[in-house]
Amino acid sequence: MKMWKHGRSLADEPARQPKWALKELIDRLDGDREFLRELLVIFRQDLRVNLQKSHEAIRKSDYEQLSRAAHTMKGMLRNLSMDVAGETAAALETASRESRGSDSKELLESLEKELEEILPEVEAQLAGVRS
């Protein structure tokens, strides 16, 4: 179970960071796909809740609530090796902590776009593991 592959040379780095390093995640979970499914079920549910909270916080300009929701999403995304979206969530956390309203709004939109690309894969994994 490894989070980072040590000793990998720069030449091996992909030109573009993958949206979801699924293989790395599965390695980290010792190939336990049932556990992966368990985590993805939690992810799907908690992500929805935190996105709702984020929208609500933007509407109310409640940057504290927004930074808390972004913080939670950042943790979930990084834990699931969804690093690109994880970085966007981190930027959203920082922007909201600094009460930067328009930046926060833009970052939340970017985050949702990135998630749109990942969520079908998440659903596919959930369906695949079930069958």
Add this chain to the structure above:
Amino acid sequence: MRILVAEDDALSRTLLERTLQRAGYAVISVENGAQAIAELVKEDAPRLALLDWIMPEVDGVEVCRELRRRKEQAYTYLILLSSRESKEDIVAGLESGADDYLTKPFNVDELKARLRTGLRILELEDHLVEARESMRFQATHDLLTSLWNRGVIVELMTHEIMRSRRERSCTSVMMCDIDHFKAVNDQYGHATGDDVLREVARRLHNSVRSYDMVGRYGGEEFLVALNKCNPGSAISRAENLRNKIAGRPIQTANKPVSVTISIGLALSTEFTECTIEEIMHHADMALYAAKAAGRNCVRVARPSGIGTPTAEQPKETQVLTP
């Protein structure tokens, strides 16, 4: 080994739980800092804890501060989990009392290695506490008999007499000495003499109440202090101690050895104007009188007048004025 995980994010918590269970830990999970404190202050609390930095209401740093504020319990090794990476945050975390920190998402091997470090520290702490307790015992107890040593029994008795004077109760001070102990050593050897000392100590200790005090005062001399003692029953309690020794032989490694003790008794209520040293001196004089009267008997020190044995008092007991 049990470990506490405090993490409000369900996904991180589940991931941590599973990882730790696979590494052989028994995991107790909670969702916030207040629950973490409640778990960690329990008597049988886990000694290792992984605390998320950011949690609603009471965060990980607060948990560390609160636990370090309470110093009465065994040491808990605290690791903060954070996605923060700035040096200031790390310093603040460690200054709150955390032992270590890990950044999220955690690397499993690193997590396991840091927990092993925690276990080493806890083991070291346990050894130090054990050594301290052992040294504390050795500093306060007589090594041969495990009774209080001379310094401690005199100190405890002093406190007790002061208390009984405040509370107008009575402390009974008894100097007990094994009769002809030198002959035991000469006849059977020092190993048997030690067996006799140990057994006399055990019988004295087992014959008093848990809040009374027994200490080894010198070679074959023991000091017994009975707290909140009814002055009227002090003599019969001294007789009881004497009989516990004289009543049956002591089984030593060699053979059964019969010994007796002489007791000099002084009641604190009889010597209200005396210092502790003077009360002990009176008890000692009564002990000499018991020896002079033929041993295996009790003599009571009185501040005035020479008492004579009453019908209720056993013939071995006489009251004397030092």
